[in-house]
Amino acid sequence: MASPATGVQPADATRITPSRAERWPTRIVIQYPWPSVDDGRYAAKRCVGDHVRVEADVFRDGHEMLRVVVRYRGPGGGAWHESEMRLIDEHMGGVRWGGGFDVDRTGRFEYTVDAWTDVFGTWRDELDRKLGAGQHDLAGELSEGTLLLRDALAREPSDVDRGLIEQALLTLEDPTLAEGAKHDVALGPELLEAVERTQERHGRVSLESPVPIEVDRLRARFGAWYELFPRSWGGLAGVEKRLPELAEHGFDVVYLAPIHPIGHTNRKGRDNALVAGPEDPGSPWAIGDETGGHDAVSPDLGTIDDLRSLTSAAAEHGIDIALDFAIQASADHPWLTEHPEWFHRRPDGTLKYAENPPKRYQDIYSVNWESPDWRGLWDALLKIVLQWVDCGVKVFRVDNPHTKPFAFWAWLIEQVHAHHRDVVFLAEAFTRRAVMRHLAKIGFSQSYTYFTWKNSRYELTEYVSELAYSGEQEYFRPNFFANTPDILHEYLQHGGRPAFEARLVLAATLSPSYGIYSGFENIERVALRESSEEYLHSEKYEIKKRELNGELLPMIKRLNFIRRDNPPLQHFSNITFLDTANDALIAYAKQSARSTVLTVVNIDPYQPQAGLATVPASLGLPPSFTAHDILADERYQWRIGPNYVEFEPGVRQAHVIRVES
């Protein structure tokens, strides 16, 4: 069957260019591959060990059958592999095909989809349908089949396949045999497989461009974060001393507020006072003094060697040390004299401190990204990050990335990843959703979220559903912090320990990455004033004496190990919200291939609440099952349908249930 459409062709020759249509009358369309972010402009994200499920619309004109494979390759442009895709909505006469592949290392994978017309399969299918319809004079059809078999032989099948095909030909061409016997041979499934293995890929097309998938290490998706100010723990050496305890409580990341020298000009005092007292240490985010800037460690906290020692000890505990990366300078930062062109100035030559009217940040200066020496600034910032990476820091919490150019972040992250693909970047961007999404698209591994402000059942359900299923789950990885040095929500201020328990369970079970800022475990909850989310005597402006001794620690530890032991809690977009018949109760199932975790939380920190956690049949659980509350280590008998639950603040705030069958 001569054809002008053999060989690999770009998919969808029906695109607007007439010249292409004239040259390549391919008949197959491949469209809407998934995962794919903005039509392949950005990479979808996965982690090492994931199975990447791939889908695409594939169809052609007419009634011919198709074969479809996903082809993929790993970082560095090695060999392509392929795996079969199958029609997944056949009962709808559909066009959606599904398949996939595993990713086993970090870096940029890519995949494409190939499709071709299954000439022999189509012939066989038509023969089958004709026989089914009672047609008998099919000598013409059989003669077509023999041609296809001879074509297959010409394509050098394996010895086994050759044997099968030659045997079939002998039967089909034997004039002494009855047609019935020939039909049986022609329809044989083994013959089909043998021919398909040799089959030319008739009119094969591929996606226009391969689709990128960025594969990170697991920490980019899954981890329990603990944020602390080293100066309240005896500096870097003090933190290192606490590592065994932190590890014992199941923390995966210890995130340090900035460790650099702090400016003294316009230093902020206690409770953000405009004038600091002589003993006030200043905000760690007012970075730099005469002794050094972003590349220095404050002598009050230790030395660069202390940091090396800390990261190395942490690694032995499986803990990542995360540094804060805040691109701003105090008035005393060496850059202001060494690179004055990197900062904004008034026409009279005076420097402009940071402000977002009416807010003013008199102790810090923003850099001028549009300075003539912007390349010099970019290079200096990259050098700083690489210096800390060299000290063993593989996680950066980036301060307000949304006020710096997107292009800078895209470049910086790519440069760092080129040599250190295991570095994780957390975006601290509380801004418009589109901007937060864009930071994720251009490379940030994960992001802060609005979780802190989502406290009602409705708010949580809507927000988590959007994060999980709106499409952004392909590239935007949430990190649910229950509190931060800047955010003490009024729910925590007023709700006391039951509120802290509820938020802790929600953060730890809704999101594979979650975090607390130290003091949370001690139920610290006094705000600067009513309707403020700032802490009274905020650690941002003074030194605390911190120990790991909070009353919530046993629950935190339990949750952290539950998270490690239960794969459903290590993913985000595997959630189903359940009815509870009570708006004060939120319930959800998270499922992985072989495991289900059901969480029910009483959001009301004041009152006992009861309701019905309603397990839908769609979860695929047995009609009745043992509900093992792994938080309290109790067992109940649950079933598909409503299950009575009750909670009393101070006694029990939540169930975290593993389904046992």
Next chain:
Amino acid sequence: MASPATGVQPADATRITPSRAERWPTRIVIQYPWPSVDDGRYAAKRCVGDHVRVEADVFRDGHEMLRVVVRYRGPGGGAWHESEMRLIDEHMGGVRWGGGFDVDRTGRFEYTVDAWTDVFGTWRDELDRKLGAGQHDLAGELSEGTLLLRDALAREPSDVDRGLIEQALLTLEDPTLAEGAKHDVALGPELLEAVERTQERHGRVSLESPVPIEVDRLRARFGAWYELFPRSWGGLAGVEKRLPELAEHGFDVVYLAPIHPIGHTNRKGRDNALVAGPEDPGSPWAIGDETGGHDAVSPDLGTIDDLRSLTSAAAEHGIDIALDFAIQASADHPWLTEHPEWFHRRPDGTLKYAENPPKRYQDIYSVNWESPDWRGLWDALLKIVLQWVDCGVKVFRVDNPHTKPFAFWAWLIEQVHAHHRDVVFLAEAFTRRAVMRHLAKIGFSQSYTYFTWKNSRYELTEYVSELAYSGEQEYFRPNFFANTPDILHEYLQHGGRPAFEARLVLAATLSPSYGIYSGFENIERVALRESSEEYLHSEKYEIKKRELNGELLPMIKRLNFIRRDNPPLQHFSNITFLDTANDALIAYAKQSARSTVLTVVNIDPYQPQAGLATVPASLGLPPSFTAHDILADERYQWRIGPNYVEFEPGVRQAHVIRVES
């Protein structure tokens, strides 16, 4: 303010390529332009006279203000025009901008979106916010402002603007004036406008590629079709004689079943009999005999000159004559001898007739699109279409396009449109939705739909909502046929005249393009047999004696003129379904800028039905209004909220109401 980011840059320098990020640190992202089909791969469709509403996400890092315009140009690559876009979700802290432009002629328009940082506007806004916060020492701010004004003067403003700016500078730089007076001048709205007019487009970016919009003549979207077999009307001359009557009834398109010679080999007899009697005329879709093929007119119907005469007379009535374009040949078609390579053959050399097992079409042969001479075939088909266009045919109803290569259609339609942009192509594709959508993307002006099989309130609501709002409305234009020679739905077979009335009103008011096949107006409804959708004594296989005398004609005429007089009925995606408190009743509003039509149909052809047509406040109608039933010419007083309606089959089947206020 020196900047490396001036001049027009491609949007979104944060795409993956690091080299681009290094060269162009643009700070603005433009994404998700709308309308746009598959990321600009295909053109969105509009009609002459439409306003093209354009939206896009536009944002940048930081807090600076943006200016955004849509730029557009018409067919042939003429000059670009531009029009302002505005932030449309500002209250959400959003990023979505909206604007638009009008299209005044057929052909390919394109648009792009430009955005830049509003340097002066940002400065003014910050000054305003600082003053609002009670800050007073703003001499530094004012000195920045004077710099911006001097920059504006350097960009050669108009005389009026120059005067305004110079006056402002005088005030700002006058050391004798109080700051308050300076602030007033700096914040003046006329100064803002003057500076903005001169403003450099700081860091301007555009969409990566312009987005195509194909503009058709109105008939591509809006028209009442009447399908007939010319042989039942006395041939082409007979049809021409009926044109005044057809026009008087408000038909816009008269679609003729194929007019070519009909083969005699394996000709089908009455009621699709395998053997034709000597008098049987055969199916017009078995195209071609020894006297000619697709380029010939059957001598039984007339001549090519008769067709010219028909199209020319029709044009005088504002009617389009539509031809059927069915790419298949009877055994007697000249191509089978002139171009045997265009057809499928068995290994023994015999021709293969068309079949889709178990169905067999013994009287027709499909062409082999993969023949070595596929280019010759394509050229021949184009020549045929162009011949009929030359005869005044500007509408083609294309038979089963989904069994022919997409690339062929893309090419054919583009070739025809290159010289005859007013030609309309209707796809008769009853197949998978993705395939139907793809035919629309690659150029078909409109398409048959599943309307015929959507009879319940739920089915209609779901199907019409999907057509109207799933996204495909940007390129897929439905044509709702109430019946066809192949489809006599059992709802019509059993429901009698009330069923015909219901389906007629639904087709004519739901879809701007709708059609009936002749006989509908006579309530023809006898099927070949129970559970068949074929007509008994189908006109496909025999000649009828037709006259325009059906009992439904007055209602059809009324509806056709209602459609012409009421703009809401000339669009598809302007529908809101209303509650009726009765599943036998379907109600919907269609709205245009200044007009609302409310339709209520009793879907039950057997029983009286009553319900409440509930007008939601969101339609923006007055609390109480005159509901003018323009089908019955009666007036009611309706209101926002529920309105009682009742219907009795045989008396009234529907309301079509124009809202008068």
